[in-house]
Amino acid sequence: MGILVHKYGGTSVASTDKIKNIAKKIVAEKEKGHDLVVVVSAMGKTTDDLIELSKKISTNPDKRDLDMLLSTGEQVSISLLSMALKEYGVDAICLTGFQAGIKTQGPHTKNKIIDIDIEKVKSYLKEGKVVVVAGFQGMNEKGDITTLGRGGSDTTAVALAAKLRGGCHIYTDVDGIYSVDPRLYKEAKKLDDISYEEMMEMASLGAGIMEPRAVEIGCKYQIPIYVASSQHDITGTTIRGVDHNMEENVITGLSISDDVLMVTISNLEFKVENIAIVFEKLAEANINVDMISQTGPINGIVNLSFTASTDDYDVIKEVMQQLKKQYQEIDIELEDDITKVSVIGVGMLNQSGVTEKIFRILANHHISFRQVTTSEISISYTINKKDKATTVAVLAGELGL
Amino acid sequence: MGILVHKYGGTSVASTDKIKNIAKKIVAEKEKGHDLVVVVSAMGKTTDDLIELSKKISTNPDKRDLDMLLSTGEQVSISLLSMALKEYGVDAICLTGFQAGIKTQGPHTKNKIIDIDIEKVKSYLKEGKVVVVAGFQGMNEKGDITTLGRGGSDTTAVALAAKLRGGCHIYTDVDGIYSVDPRLYKEAKKLDDISYEEMMEMASLGAGIMEPRAVEIGCKYQIPIYVASSQHDITGTTIRGVDHNMEENVITGLSISDDVLMVTISNLEFKVENIAIVFEKLAEANINVDMISQTGPINGIVNLSFTASTDDYDVIKEVMQQLKKQYQEIDIELEDDITKVSVIGVGMLNQSGVTEKIFRILANHHISFRQVTTSEISISYTINKKDKATTVAVLAGELGL
Numbered sequence: 098m099g100i101l102v103h104k105y106g107g108t109s110v111a112s113t114d115k116i117k118n119i120a121k122k123i124v125a126e127k128e129k130g131h132d133l134v135v136v137v138s139a140m141g142k143t144t145d146d147l148i149e150l151s152k153k154i155s156t157n158p159d160k161r162d163l164d165m166l167l168s169t170g171e172q173v174s175i176s177l178l179s180m181a182l183k184e185y186g187v188d189a190i191c192l193t194g195f196q197a198g199i200k201t202q203g204p205h206t207k208n209k210i211i212d213i214d215i216e217k218v219k220s221y222l223k224e225g226k227v228v229v230v231a232g233f234q235g236m237n238e239k240g241d242i243t244t245l246g247r248g249g250s251d252t253t254a255v256a257l258a259a260k261l262r263g264g265c266h267i268y269t270d271v272d273g274i275y276s277v278d279p280r281l282y283k284e285a286k287k288l289d290d291i292s293y294e295e296m297m298e299m300a301s302l303g304a305g306i307m308e309p310r311a312v313e314i315g316c317k318y319q320i321p322i323y324v325a326s327s328q329h330d331i332t333g334t335t336i337r338g339v340d341h342n343m344e345e346n347v348i349t350g351l352s353i354s355d356d357v358l359m360v361t362i363s364n365l366e367f368k369v370e371n372i373a374i375v376f377e378k379l380a381e382a383n384i385n386v387d388m389i390s391q392t393g394p395i396n397g398i399v400n401l402s403f404t405a406s407t408d409d410y411d412v413i414k415e416v417m418q419q420l421k422k423q424y425q426e427i428d429i430e431l432e433d434d435i436t437k438v439s440v441i442g443v444g445m446l447n448q449s450g451v452t453e454k455i456f457r458i459l460a461n462h463h464i465s466f467r468q469v470t471t472s473e474i475s476i477s478y479t480i481n482k483k484d485k486a487t488t489v490a491v492l493a494g495e496l497g498l
Numbered sequence: 499m500g501i502l503v504h505k506y507g508g509t510s511v512a513s514t515d516k517i518k519n520i521a522k523k524i525v526a527e528k529e530k531g532h533d534l535v536v537v538v539s540a541m542g543k544t545t546d547d548l549i550e551l552s553k554k555i556s557t558n559p560d561k562r563d564l565d566m567l568l569s570t571g572e573q574v575s576i577s578l579l580s581m582a583l584k585e586y587g588v589d590a591i592c593l594t595g596f597q598a599g600i601k602t603q604g605p606h607t608k609n610k611i612i613d614i615d616i617e618k619v620k621s622y623l624k625e626g627k628v629v630v631v632a633g634f635q636g637m638n639e640k641g642d643i644t645t646l647g648r649g650g651s652d653t654t655a656v657a658l659a660a661k662l663r664g665g666c667h668i669y670t671d672v673d674g675i676y677s678v679d680p681r682l683y684k685e686a687k688k689l690d691d692i693s694y695e696e697m698m699e700m701a702s703l704g705a706g707i708m709e710p711r712a713v714e715i716g717c718k719y720q721i722p723i724y725v726a727s728s729q730h731d732i733t734g735t736t737i738r739g740v741d742h743n744m745e746e747n748v749i750t751g752l753s754i755s756d757d758v759l760m761v762t763i764s765n766l767e768f769k770v771e772n773i774a775i776v777f778e779k780l781a782e783a784n785i786n787v788d789m790i791s792q793t794g795p796i797n798g799i800v801n802l803s804f805t806a807s808t809d810d811y812d813v814i815k816e817v818m819q820q821l822k823k824q825y826q827e828i829d830i831e832l833e834d835d836i837t838k839v840s841v842i843g844v845g846m847l848n849q850s851g852v853t854e855k856i857f858r859i860l861a862n863h864h865i866s867f868r869q870v871t872t873s874e875i876s877i878s879y880t881i882n883k884k885d886k887a888t889t890v891a892v893l894a895g896e897l898g899l
Contacts, residue, residue, distance in 0.1 A: 113551065113554035113555050116555065117555065147574070150514065150574075150578065151577070151578065151581060153514040154514050154517065154518065154578050154581045154582045154585065155581045155582070155584070155585045158581040159580065159581055159584050161591075161592075162577045162578075162580045162581045162584075162592060163577070163581075165573060165576065165577040165580070165592055165594075166573070166574060166577035166578065168573075169570035169573045169574055172566060172567070172569070172570045172573075173548070173551075173567060173570055175566065176552070176563045176564070176566035176567035177551065177552065177555050177563075177567065179560065179563045179566070180552060180555045180556045180559045180560055180563045180564075181555045181556070183556070183560050183563075184555065184556045190562075191562075191563060191566055193566075193643070196641060196642075196643075217641075240597060240618075241597075242594070242597075
């Protein structure tokens, strides 16, 4: 019996009753003889509530202050789970991110784990304790409390598993990884396993189950990540290195994201320098840009579209206003009634006819996509939000997902 | 212009609007040229709410877990106040207890500050920042987050002022220190200043404005502590070393506390060893015992009364049950419908006639007190809660407070 890292998300710890249920589950697992580390997120909507609270003070709160505020959410969860475990007779210790040795760097609210000083966790495991660790947070070298951004708790869990050379179970509110989000397409099939690469693509394209960074770490350290329901006792999906038979398995799944802000800059004078400046300014403002597409220049003029998170709307708007001052001739459009749909499959683009088939399906159903980008293993479209249900249904149906 | 430590309690930061008001006050103070450290408590009833939350998990939660939970309250306050200060154009930095270098030791939920590593706070002050510090919390040498117990934020503030050799302002929901709690006796007089010794006595006897430990530190380092309203711009009271003219000023004030659990052990065989065991067991359970009175032994049997906080009711009950097993002949009574009234004045007990006068007033008004204890500068009575209003009125009135 080795070391296992469990991770429970916000929905799984949304109330004290749910925390008690999780505690019982952990006790049963502990009795099987595993050494357990449990990573938890903030309870239910706590993080959103804290962000709302901060907005009553400032429309654009200082990010270091925001990290200080948000990190309290997980701290509440770990203390309550630790109490609950003791109620069920299991010795436990709870640790904040920094107490668990999680060292991070980067801009506040978007830090990355650079290393984990794992000795403290190990010594508590040796004492037979269940170690409950606050997900989503750490400490930078200045001693500031930091957070890891969206899905940060997954990253915490996988990184701990990597350092401890243990297994990693992500317990969530879905039963596993589906070819298409089952809330959007009822006939979607659950996958027994999926490769790191496909999962990263699905995750970064918005499948919303696993944080791509977490999958990346799993891939780097070859830690299989088991994703399953925290509520039901049903077999989930394992993310691991898999040899696919490409012939049979060209398309793995569909990924759908509604958190899409699409920005289109038109009428920009075509110089590589100009394009570089656009993305430089976005990077300076710590904006993660997602899809980028640029059409070939016509008469020395290019059009450029990119997408980002709607969370960054205000910051991006400001960056665009600065840009407009520098390049007065350009037009800028921000749209947030946008959904991104991605079709994913290893080797898909090398398989003749696949891309064409997808375009054909969309055309047949009069779905007018706005922006298209492709990668080795995916093709993504931005569409109007109102076309989402139809798009998902026709693609999933006709591609047999 | 030197360094000033401000402290704002939970009522002063109960809402985001109140936090904004405090921020404005601090900005005005900063503009006068002071270097400012601001200590804040948790917002309003947050601490109570968190305790309630923990009780849904466990009736007797682990104290280390409880510290982990409770410390989030102040962390929320400091982040919001720091955001608010920046909104008003003042650069600020917020620090948790351990980030501010506050080192503690003792049992969880009742830690004491042993030292402050003040360099970080000093360096931020040098950068011109307002340093916002979470009250009530610190870190022990194991790296666990700890809390300081009731009134701990006052202690944080005075200890920081002592280390920084600065002034200390405690802003609260009262206008200053009164001879009697003005909520209980409308004609009570506000004091311009009061000695550390008298304030400690008043505080430890339940005046509820300042934590006695905080006053103790003020006394030790000779830091004058200014206590005033956070809402109104009225001169408050300064706690400092004062030379009283004893003739004029025999009785300084009345102190009233409702947080009184009175325990009476009767029929105990009189041996010093037995008494020692009683208090040893209470100490082992981390109970702070307040008033102790023992009557002289009769026929080898003693009766013993002591008071403690009603918060410790469950723990004390358990200790008493253990005691009962060891000494089967004893009777134990726990009463919590008790109020403690104390009359305070430096040199009071040396002044002939003062004690007698107090007993006479109580007798004339048929107030049957339960337990009496005396110190150099005070005399305390436990009475039935129902007699509180009368007792306060007649003592304050007839002693001219």
